[in-house]
Amino acid sequence: MSERLVADVIVDRLKAWNVQRVFGYSGDGINTVLGAMRRSGDPEFIQVRHEENAAFMAVGHAKYTGGVGVVMSTQGPGAIHLLNGLYDARLDGVPVVAIVGQQSRSVLGSSYMQEVDLMNLTRDVASAFRQQVNSPEQVPLVLDRAFKKALATGTPAVVIIPHDVQQAPAPELEQEHGILNTAPVFRPARTQPGEADVQAAADLINSGQKVALLVGQGARHARAQVHALAEKIGAGITTSLLGKPYVDETAPLAAGTMGHLGTASAGYVLDNCDTLLIIGSNDPWTEFYPTPGSARAVQIDRDASAIGNRYPVEVGITSDAGPALDALIPLLEAKPDTPWRGKVEASVRRWHELARVRAMTDADPVNPERVVWELNKRLPDNAQVAVDVGSSVYWYARQLQLPEGVPAHLSSTLASMGCSVPYGLAAKLAAPDRPVVALSGDGAMQMAGVSELITLSRLWQQWEDPRFVLCVLNNRELAEVTWEQREMEGDPRFEDSQSLPDFKYAEYAKLLGLESIRVEDPELLGEAWDVALAAKRPFLIEVVTDPAVPLLPPFPAGAAQAQTMKDGLAQEGAAGEHSRRLLDTYLAQEEGLYDDL
Structure with missing residues (x-):
């Protein structure tokens, strides 16, 4: 194809904004742009297993690099799938640009196949900037404004490009009324105190x-x-x-x-x-x-x-x-x-000792706090850390001390499960010479992480440092929600909603050509971390952990909530006895900790 298309202009503008990679999934609504990316060879297109994870990767890229994350999807279901990741960007305040395909302008309003009102769909999440491109001449200015607004506000910007606009000949922007020539330039404001x-x-x-x-x-x-x-x-x-x-x-x-x-x-x-x-x-x-x-x-x-x-x-x-x-x-x-x-x-000092004591508290079979406590002594000084949402966040917050220069990111304000593997992949792609350590619970893995292990298995051979260590805390339970039911509602554990299938994460990783180990003995945790961090390919550590370890808020709030937890546990009968004993142990460990200060 010799004629330049609007799709080629889009790719050129991405390069002008120094976009090195675009995360996404193909579809007919965006295929013309993908063809232009193929012809250009730059930026790199990172194919994921689900558009939600592509959006998470774009957010991760923005968090780890400080730049703009870019995600691309087709119209309809592809665009809808982006929303969770885009809200993650909005609530945590990072710049992301989403380029979304749309059906041709000639059929909009006809309830055409996969036709969704994308301007209304993204009204809230991209309130700072969302725009449908309705003419070829609009493309440079809309993309420039999207990047500038995302960078200036730390929020997502959405650019919607109908298929027929992508296929149109590239415009010549003459100096005339109704035509704007813009520049792909941004310099952040530096505010000074009064x-x-x-x-x-x-x-x-x-x-x-x-x-x-x-x-x-x-x-x-x-x-x-x-x-x-x-x-x-x-x-x-x-x-x-x-x-x-x-x-x-x-x-x-x-x-x-x-x-x-x-x-x-x-x-x-x-x-x-x-x-x-x-x-x-x-x-x-x-x-x-x-x-x-x-x-x-x-x-x-x-x-x-x-x-x-x-x-x-x-x-x-x-x-x-x-x-x-x-x-x-x-x-x-x-x-x-x-x-x-x-x-x-x-x-x-007393907290550090309490954290150590809790990591060493016996559980059945492994206390999840000890998993992260053992990592704390071994985390490489040049690592990048990704953390999922769920009980794993508690152990990260309480047990892991990050060396200077080690970034750690998660979906914080939105608190969306399934972010750790996409975030870790974004971190690794941005800095392939640095090891990545990702922490995830089994609920988050089953929601999104398992599928993106396929992406990991596809990409790792190109990395300068192949180390990508994923630790899965497998407790067969949505543990954070279980403890929230007890703490906030005074309700017992609800088996139908809380129990998870015991998926074989370590075995699955091996099927994908990755290395792995399953740990059921806390005394083997240190060795598992050592082996994983020295491996020559991505490594999954599956640790069988105890869902009965309580997610107790720090005192004095923890003491205030303990009785409600006990009310919920009392309704569980014999099934809750192990959790009650561990809760009593944790309460005793913290009781009176600061009474003399």
């Missing part, structure tokens, strides 16, 4: 005696400043789940992740502080913030509309975290040795 706001924040923080930090993903480029501030004033450092990778959790003042799945030390720090500094966080676990009125608060966020959304702050600083902290730190009074600092450090 002097009066910084001074007001310093005055408030200096008046406090027990300062806590809540650090979110907005501090990703301010790791050093966060720790310098904490050291200067003896502040306890807590993080949101999204902020966890951006602090040094080995530091004496680092209390860990807050919230229902967080650490006891983070609970102690937030429950006892009198001053709170929120840095780049919009974490929704508001019941784990200080009680309103018990702590005065300052918030730093580049998005002015986010300030005061989660807690009644007195001072807001609209700025990137780094410049704001650079301006704030010199104005703070040094308090290197205070009673509060001593209590924070003591709470952190």
